[in-house]
Amino acid sequence: MYVETPSEPSFMGALNIVRASGAEFAVIGSGTNLIVSDNGFRGVVLRFTASGLSIDGRIVRAEAGAELEALVDHSIGHGLRGLETMTGIPGSVGAAIYGNAGAYGHSINESVRHVRFFDGAVIRVFSNAECEFHYRESVFKRHKHWIIFSAELGLAPAPADELRKTADGILKVRLEKYPVTMKCAGSIFKNLIMAELPEAVQQQVPERVIREGKVPSAYFLEEVGAKGIQNGGIRVADYHANLIYNTGGGTARELCAIIADLKSRVQNRFGLTLEEEVQYVGFG
Numbered sequence: 001m002y003v004e005t006p007s008e009p010s011f012m013g014a015l016n017i018v019r020a021s022g023a024e025f026a027v028i029g030s031g032t033n034l035i036v037s038d039n040g041f042r043g044v045v046l047r048f049t050a051s052g053l054s055i056d057g058r059i060v061r062a063e064a065g066a067e068l069e070a071l072v073d074h075s076i077g078h079g080l081r082g083l084e085t086m087t088g089i090p091g092s093v094g095a096a097i098y099g100n101a102g103a104y105g106h107s108i109n110e111s112v113r114h115v116r117f118f119d120g121a122v123i124r125v126f127s128n129a130e131c132e133f134h135y136r137e138s139v140f141k142r143h144k145h146w147i148i149f150s151a152e153l154g155l156a157p158a159p160a161d162e163l164r165k166t167a168d169g170i171l172k173v174r175l176e177k178y179p180v181t182m183k184c185a186g187s188i189f190k191n192l193i194m195a196e197l198p199e200a201v202q203q204q205v206p207e208r209v210i211r212e213g214k215v216p217s218a219y220f221l222e223e224v225g226a227k228g229i230q231n232g233g234i235r236v237a238d239y240h241a242n243l244i245y246n247t248g249g250g251t252a253r254e255l256c257a258i259i260a261d262l263k264s265r266v267q268n269r270f271g272l273t274l275e276e277e278v279q280y281v282g283f284g
């Protein structure tokens with residue numbers, strides 16, 4: 001069953017009914033970062049679709065169902081700096097906060113002031129610190145039944161044409177990496193924070209691959225021969241070891257097998273456990 005609404009009271013009412021019924025449920029945004037089981041999902045999928053954006057000086061308010069790109073473009077259009085490097089990241093504002101989305105050295109947490117969410121009983125507002133943001137992490141990932149309704153972001157004034165130029169440059173590079181026709185969920189695995197790696201692994205990582213204190217998981221994947229691996233219709237890109245896509249009739253089962261294979265190769269060679277950035281739906 002699929003339920004969507006732009007109304008907060010309706011969403012809370014629907015969620016309460018679903019929870020009381022004992023049915024399985026999943027809350028999704030635009031569905032760009034999900035691996036869904038080949039058996040589908042036997043339960044209720046809920047989506048909060050309110051997508052309002054408003055600007056008051058340097059403060060931008062965004063409802064969770066707005067597309068992140070709309071928020072990025074809106075901010076750029078109003079000469080506000082802070083989100084322009086996130087151009088081209090698909091998906092909704094709600095999910096971007098949930099997973100602390102980011103690209104090109106910046107993540108959404110740098111701009112977030114407050115997040116308004118439903119905790120299953122009442123609506124609450126968290127400050128940036130209370131959101132406990134880390135690399136691709138937030139408190140919302142650890143409380144999957146907390147549903148983000150809106151956020152307030154604080155940005156800085158800057159010339160709109162400069163911001164547009166930065167965003168267009170990034171978009172050009174992104175479109176080469178992720179052509180619009182490619183069936184993929186973005187990066188499958190999270191990158192790794194250099195300082196958190198075991199010393200023995202740190203010593204093996206060449207300086208040139210470290211970016212903003214992170215080691216791309218693609219480095220470890222490439223070292224274990226991931227590029228070009230194919231299982232049925234699912235393939236690891238020849239040009240990027242952390243980009244796995246569906247060549248046509250690929251299945252979730254084939255994708256999960258590749259993910260398991262790559263994780264075990266990296267585990268055996270480096271003693272590291274790669275962690276998925278993608279979220280699973282319908283796997284029990």
Ligand SMILES: Cc1cc2nc3c(=O)[nH]c(=O)nc-3n(C[C@H](O)[C@H](O)[C@H](O)COP(=O)(O)OP(=O)(O)OC[C@H]3O[C@@H](n4cnc5c(N)ncnc54)[C@H](O)[C@@H]3O)c2cc1C
Nearest residue numbers: 029030031032033090091092094095096101102148185186
């Ligand atoms: C081609 C491509 C490139 C990408 N590049 C990047 C990148 O550069 N950087 C990056 O960070 N990500 C990237 N991604 C991943 C993806 O864009 C982000 O994870 C995005 O935030 C997902 O948004 P979504 O609305 O599609 O979320 P979904 O896939 O629908 O959901 C993702 C998770 O968010 C949760 N969620 C959704 N809405 C809410 C809500 N309102 N409240 C609470 N939880 C919610 C869901 O429960 C789910 O667990 C890329 C994906 C693709 C396909």
